[in-house]
Amino acid sequence: MHIFELRLSNYRNYAQTTVRLDRGLNLFVGENAQGKSNLLEAIYLLSTLRSSRASTDADLVRRDILDSEFPIARLECQVERSAGNLHLEVAIVGRTTDPQHRAGKRVRVNGLPKRASDAVGQLSSVLFTTLDIDIVAGPPLLRRRYLDMMVSQVDRGYLRAMQKYQRVVQQRNSLLKRIAERQASSSELSFWDQELAHASGTIMHARAEALGHVAVQAAFHMDRLSDGQDSVSVTYRPSIGGLDESDSPIDDTEWTSRMLRALESLRAREIGAGSTLAGPHRDDFHVEINGFSAGPHASRAQQRTAALALRLAEASYLRKVLADDPVVLLDDVLSELDARRRRGVLEFLDSFQQTLITTADPDRVRDIMTRAAGRFVVQAGAITRFEGE
Amino acid sequence: MLRVPEHEAAELASAILDVKQKIRFCSICLNITESDPCSFCRDESRDAGLICVVEQPLDIIALDRAAAFKGRYHVLHGCLNPLEGLGPDQIHVRELLTRVKEGQVREVIMATNPSLEGEATAMYVQRLLSPLGVRVTRLARGLPSGADLEYIDDVTLARALEGRQDL
Ligand SMILES: [Zn+2]
Numbered sequence: 001m002h003i004f005e006l007r008l009s010n011y012r013n014y015a016q017t018t019v020r021l022d023r024g025l026n027l028f029v030g031e032n033a034q035g036k037s038n039l040l041e042a043i044y045l046l047s048t049l050r051s052s053r054a055s056t057d058a059d060l061v062r063r064d065i066l067d068s069e070f071p072i073a074r075l076e077c078q079v080e081r082s083a084g085n086l087h088l089e090v091a092i093v094g095r096t097t098d099p100q101h102r103a104g105k106r107v108r109v110n111g112l113p114k115r116a117s118d119a120v121g122q123l124s125s126v127l128f129t130t131l132d133i134d135i136v137a138g139p140p141l142l143r144r145r146y147l148d149m150m151v152s153q154v155d156r157g158y159l160r161a162m163q164k165y166q167r168v169v170q171q172r173n174s175l176l177k178r179i180a181e182r183q184a185s186s187s188e189l190s191f192w193d194q195e196l197a198h199a200s201g202t203i204m205h206a207r208a209e210a211l212g213h214v215a216v217q218a219a220f221h222m223d224r225l226s227d228g229q230d231s232v233s234v235t236y237r238p239s240i241g242g243l244d245e246s247d248s249p250i251d252d253t254e255w256t257s258r259m260l261r262a263l264e265s266l267r268a269r270e271i272g273a274g275s276t277l278a279g280p281h282r283d284d285f286h287v288e289i290n291g292f293s294a295g296p297h298a299s300r301a302q303q304r305t306a307a308l309a310l311r312l313a314e315a316s317y318l319r320k321v322l323a324d325d326p327v328v329l330l331d332d333v334l335s336e337l338d339a340r341r342r343r344g345v346l347e348f349l350d351s352f353q354q355t356l357i358t359t360a361d362p363d364r365v366r367d368i369m370t371r372a373a374g375r376f377v378v379q380a381g382a383i384t385r386f387e388g389e
Numbered sequence: 390m391l392r393v394p395e396h397e398a399a400e401l402a403s404a405i406l407d408v409k410q411k412i413r414f415c416s417i418c419l420n421i422t423e424s425d426p427c428s429f430c431r432d433e434s435r436d437a438g439l440i441c442v443v444e445q446p447l448d449i450i451a452l453d454r455a456a457a458f459k460g461r462y463h464v465l466h467g468c469l470n471p472l473e474g475l476g477p478d479q480i481h482v483r484e485l486l487t488r489v490k491e492g493q494v495r496e497v498i499m500a501t502n503p504s505l506e507g508e509a510t511a512m513y514v515q516r517l518l519s520p521l522g523v524r525v526t527r528l529a530r531g532l533p534s535g536a537d538l539e540y541i542d543d544v545t546l547a548r549a550l551e552g553r554q555d556l
Contacts, residue, residue, distance in 0.1 A: 167505055174471035184476045188469070191512040195505065 001081040001124065001324050002354035003043065010062040011073040011092075012038040013381040021354065022374035025346075028358045030378030036358035039378065040127060040329045042075050043356070046088055047125035047327075048149055049105060049116040057103055061094030071095045079123055082324040086110065088123055117163065121153035124326035126315045128333045132307040136294045140284040147285070150314050151210050154321040161202035162280075168195045169276050177274035186271065193263050196279060201256030203280040204238050208250070210317060211236045211285055217313035218306070222289075225305050225344045232289050232306045239282035305341065308333070312348055319352075328355040335364045346371065417488070419464040419481050421446045429462055436460045438495040442485060442514065444468050444502055448538040452500060457547035460498075463488065468501055468510040482514060489523050496524040498553055502537055503528075515556040526553040 003021050008014040013035045030036050044052045051060060058066065061073045071094040079086040089108040096103045107119040135146050152159040172192040178184035215234040222232040240262040250258075262278045263270070270277050289298040289306055298306070318326040328349055334342050334357060346368065349355045358378075359365050369375065377384050393401070414420070415427035422428070429435060429449070439460025443449055449462050467480040477483075488494060497518055501507035515525040529552030538546070 164505065171471050171505070171509075174474075178471060178474075178476065184471070187516075188471075188476065188513065190516075191469075191509045192471075194512075195508075 001079055001086075001327060003077050003079050003123070003327055005078040006043070007074070007076040008039075008042055009074045010065050011042060011060060011075055012062060014038065014042075015062060015064075015381060017381070017383055019376070019383050021356070023354055024373035025349075025368070025371050026354070026356045026374040026376065027368055027372040028356065028376045028378050028383070029362045030358070030360065032360055034378045035381045035383075036360070036378045037331050039383070040331045040356060040358060043077070043123070043327065043329055044125055044127045046075055046077055046090055047121070047123045048153065049090070049107065049120050050149075052127055052129070057092050057105065058094040060092050066094055077123065083322075086122055088119070090119075117159055118156075120159060121156075124153050124318050124322055124324070125329055126150075126311060126318060126326050127329040127331065128308070128311045129331045130333055130336065132311060132333070133300070133303050134307075135310055136287050136298075136303045136306045140282075143285050143287075144281075144283060146310065146314070147207055147210060147283075150214075150317060151206050153326075154318060155206055157202060158206045161199045161206075165196070165199035165203060165280060168192055168199060169279070169281060172196060173275045176270055176276070179271050180274050186267070193260065196276070197256045197259040197263065200259040200279050201252040201254075204240075204255040204259070204283070205250070205252035207238075207280070207283065208236050208255075212249075213317045213320065214310065214313040217316045218309040221309035221312045221344075221348070222306060224348075225309060225341050226302075227340065230290055230302055230305065232287060232294070232309055233291075234310070235286045235288075237284045237286050239278045239280075239284075304336070308337075308341070308345060312345070315349075315352065325353040328352050330355065330357045332358050332360060334368065335359055335361050339367065342367065418462050419466060419484060420449060420462060434459070437493050439498070440485070440488065440494055440496070441498045441500050443500050443538065444507065444510075445539070448500065451539045451541065451546060452550070455543040455546040455550065457550045463497075465501070465510065468504075468506045469513055470506045477513065477517075480510070482517065485514070486517060489518055489521055494523055496526060498550070499525065499527045499556065500538065500550075511556060525556045527556050528553055 002023050005018065005020050007018045009016045028036050028039060041052050045060075061071050065071055073092040073094065075090045075092075077088050079088065087110050091106045093103045093106070105116050107114045107116050109119055109122055134142050148162065152162065172189070175184055175188060175192060179186050179189070211234060218232055218234050222230055240258055259279065266277050287294040287306060289302050292298070294303060294306055315326055315328055334345065337345070342365070357368060359368070362369060375386055377386055411423045412421055413425060415422045415425055415430055417426050417430040420427045420429065436459055440463050441452060441458055441460055442463045442465060443452065444465055444467060446464055449464070452458050463481075463485050465480040465482065465485075467475050469475060469477065469480065485497070489497065497514070499511035499514060501510045511527050518525050528549040
């Protein structure tokens, strides 16, 4: 798929802007804090209905109008997809004093109002940022987020299971605390255990499948980008353990019953802790570089390349499941790579319908300038196309 | 409220007070009523062997409007919701158990909301009552998940009642 028109109004530092984008490579050049990252964040937000920077809705509305009568940011795009063209609109109400109106996001898909959760993935995208290195070197939370944002774009059932799971965990934790305080009996747990295990089965099955694909693709890209110098392996580590290498693929029913067994064996400890100790909210996947855990044992450069390989793997996962290309967004990630790795990334992305790249340092990425179909300058919340050097 | 003439405000106040003094819970089904037992529990044409269990008194109005149900009701005044501190002792499950133990009841229809908490309640009651040999059923699936009973249209509700399934 590719976006041919994007409109932003009262979003971050953009008052009113319309950009017509090209197929192929679009390059955005500008100093820092002019709106390059905001632009890519806008597309990511249209795609996932979430900010890539964990911002609140109020942060997304242009500051000058936040205290006005209509503190509303609007994002809109026109997309050509193999599944049919898409007109996607998101309005973000930053603040409300009138109890009749709620703050939050309103979404329209081809003119029809939709719940935000039903609009996730209508526009598919993958975003590369300089913080991606934390997927490899950071805490498990960031690896789970990588997985969740990837899978929920293409699997509505996954998103629903995640929402239900979070609700069940909250209820179940309260119940565990009440049991510990002898205000409830453990016989009340069985319903919540069942629901928890069902949602877990759906989630863990989808994660295992996605990671199976990611592992193969990430290994391929790591090898290519490092010229055969480094290898990466990616392995799913569900919190309930017991994922034997020799196991044939497990279906969601089997995941569900493994989860139930885990809950049974954890019963006393969970009541003592007053919280749910196993399940998708504690999952992780291990990233190894050249056979060693990537966190402590690899160099920054190796970690960075592995993170790049994971994002490229995400792009190919989305392409495979959708039978269409996601829009690829690279936020200032190429200037930190050497020319060989940069070329390796761009060569792969050539096969995607549309890529948007931002950079503050056009001199360092001259090789991209010549490849770009569209070139733009971003300055003080204005985007202008330029031709020539 | 400030623009209402004083005598009207006084009338309104006494009407509210009146309602508050007259309204009580039905000692059988816990519906809100002016006279105890409530009109549903006094109505001999209603099948006493069939109890429909709801979360709130308003749900009775919805079910009765759908006019597909000719049994009696039981109001829990809530559902199991550990986050809000609501367990079996905080909702009126015990009163339901007593009614079933009296022996006349053949079937209990769980018409709690199709939310996670409503399902938890239905499952809990089923486990509590099934040793007594009473049939426990649940409104048919197809009710929009997360919706409150009182907002569901009559036709959908009537179908859900007809198509109820054993829990
Ligand atoms: Zn009554």
